[in-house]
Amino acid sequence: MSTNKEIYVAFRSQIFEALDPEAIQALSQKEIETQIRSAVDVLANSFERPITAMMKSGLVKSMMDELFGLGPIQPLVEDQTITDIMINGPSDVFYERDGKIQRSEISFVNEEQVLAIAKQIAARVGRRVDELSPTVDARLEDGSRVNIVIPPIALDGTSISIRKFRDQNIGVEDLVDFGSMNIDMARVLSIASRCRMNVLISGGTGSGKTTLLNALSQYIEEDERIVTIEDAAELRLQQPNLVRLETRAASIEHTGVVSQRDLVINALRMRPDRIILGECRGPEAFEMLQAMNTGHDGSMSTLHANTPRDAISRVESMIMMANLNQPLDAIRRSIVSAVQIIVQISRLRDGTRKITSISEIVGLEGESVVMEELYRFEYQESGYGESVKGKFVTQGIMQRSELVKKAQFFGLYEELMSSFQGASL
Structure with missing residues (x-):
């Protein structure tokens, strides 16, 4: 596991445990970002190794992506050259660019994080995904299509398939x-x-x-x-x-x-x-x-x-x-x-x-x-x-x-x- 990921896992668990779910609903994203940034600064000061300003900004963005976006894969979602994103469990993330499927270096912290992102996607469109309803077809705010399959149906961990919606019209x-x-x-x-x-x-x-x-x-x-x-x-x-x-x-x-x-x-x-x-x-x-x-x-x-x-x-x-x-x-x-x-x-x-x-x-x-x-x-x-x-x-x-x-x-x-x-x- 890389150093950056170790730091993220350590900081994430402490900050997310301290966040009040009701406060998240009541505050704006800007206010929550300010609170997370302050918490990262506090934890960085007491961390055993020095953490640069760039690393701290990356930690804040990753946590905001997990709270309000699609977590680690948010950069893939924002990349307009990528047409499909495929998640086969926490360690196997693939994407399609120019008609070719490639493996991404991005990975999730654990299966629980993938499942949390999956439930978050389903909740946004008024659906739920759990053992009683282990598959979901949904649509993101930008029109992208999402298919979710969770264990026990998916044997190797939660699977998320995203067919991205292109912004530009192709004539x-x-x-x-x-x-x-x-x-x-x-x-x-x-x-x-x-x-x-x-x-x-x-x-x-x-x-x-x-x-x-x-x-x-x-x-x-x-x-x-x-x-x-x-x-x-x-x-x-x-x-x-x-x-x-x-x-x-x-x-x-x-x-x-x-x-x-x-x-x-x-x-x-x-x-x-x-x-x-x-x-x-x-x-x-x-x-x-x-x-x-x-x-x-x-x-x-x-x-x-x-x-x-x-x-x-x-x-x-x-x-x-x-x-x-x-x-x-x-x-x-x-x-x-x-x-x-x-x-x-x-x-x-x-x-x-x-x-x-x-x-x-x-x-x-x-x-x-x-x-x-x-x-x-x-x-x-x-x-x-x-x-x-x-x-x-x-x-x-x-x-x-x-x-x-x-x-x-x-x-x-x-x-x-x-x-x-x-x-x-």
């Missing part, structure tokens, strides 16, 4: 600059959004689905009424006529739960032009398809799947979860008539995120859903440990495409076809 142009797609793909997706195509964004965890959904939403006209539905509010739409809905977990008494399906049903009564579902993961998929099929053109959602074909299978499974006893061919017809574009986005082995496929659903042939791939990322050979190499390619677009018809209707045909020059079928 389609930014994704082109990052290499996630090329300019022609960006033009196709912007036209699909402006033409009110129904879009599903498919991908794995941390692949950038919500970021892409946010980017596409920037092409929605300001005179449209939009209802967004999310488990944790991450979408940042700028349109004026916007209603944001968020699910609610069950209370301590296991009452008051409001699911995504409840919110989708309610959204249909709110006269929306578009419904945007942050993530489709259950029986709400049925109501979402009904909305897409009944005049809410331009609706969008994300879901977890590895390919566009897998995305269709996932939607089929989610509709079956609604216990509607519909035959599979009726479900597939509903999907084909509702969903028009599937965008597949992936996080590659080098940490980069790329749109690996843009596919349009054409129709049904027998029992199979027919799709036309408008663009795909074609991998090129690269060595182990090297950056992923490849290029974006297209075989063109058919004139019978629904996207072509919509582009003609909205006066965007020439702009659309310029994205497929030399490759039209």
Whole structure:
């Protein structure tokens, strides 16, 4: 254990034992900081080794972070280059930067400190985490998503996973600059959004689905009424006529739960032009398809799947979860008539995120859903440990495409076809 940590442990136990919980509630943070600073000065004067002014300031900040922030990981939370923070017990803290997971030198004092931070996070959103309720999904004040699992469910100590909420909006142009797609793909997706195509964004965890959904939403006209539905509010739409809905977990008494399906049903009564579902993961998929099929053109959602074909299978499974006893061919017809574009986005082995496929659903042939791939990322050979190499390619677009018809209707045909020059079928 480092010297600084030894000093922190020694000072922390004495100062926190002396702090009155009622006083903490009554005093301002500035007043509490002044009291802690005075206590640190007193303890430093009687400590066996000299303590510098910089060390004392660090001790005060660490204690304030533990009382009002997230303790030792507060610097990681404040670092805008970090996207995910993962705590696997007091000694194992990891974070993700630029798509790569790294181990942090930060550690907690002990398991009790991790558990105290976890309970503090849960209490801020009116939840509790204990042996009766050992898992919690919550949202921090800045919009970051948090998942907590405590013993006995977590065998090696309290686990906290934080998916940070980015302050800045990332647009389609930014994704082109990052290499996630090329300019022609960006033009196709912007036209699909402006033409009110129904879009599903498919991908794995941390692949950038919500970021892409946010980017596409920037092409929605300001005179449209939009209802967004999310488990944790991450979408940042700028349109004026916007209603944001968020699910609610069950209370301590296991009452008051409001699911995504409840919110989708309610959204249909709110006269929306578009419904945007942050993530489709259950029986709400049925109501979402009904909305897409009944005049809410331009609706969008994300879901977890590895390919566009897998995305269709996932939607089929989610509709079956609604216990509607519909035959599979009726479900597939509903999907084909509702969903028009599937965008597949992936996080590659080098940490980069790329749109690996843009596919349009054409129709049904027998029992199979027919799709036309408008663009795909074609991998090129690269060595182990090297950056992923490849290029974006297209075989063109058919004139019978629904996207072509919509582009003609909205006066965007020439702009659309310029994205497929030399490759039209």
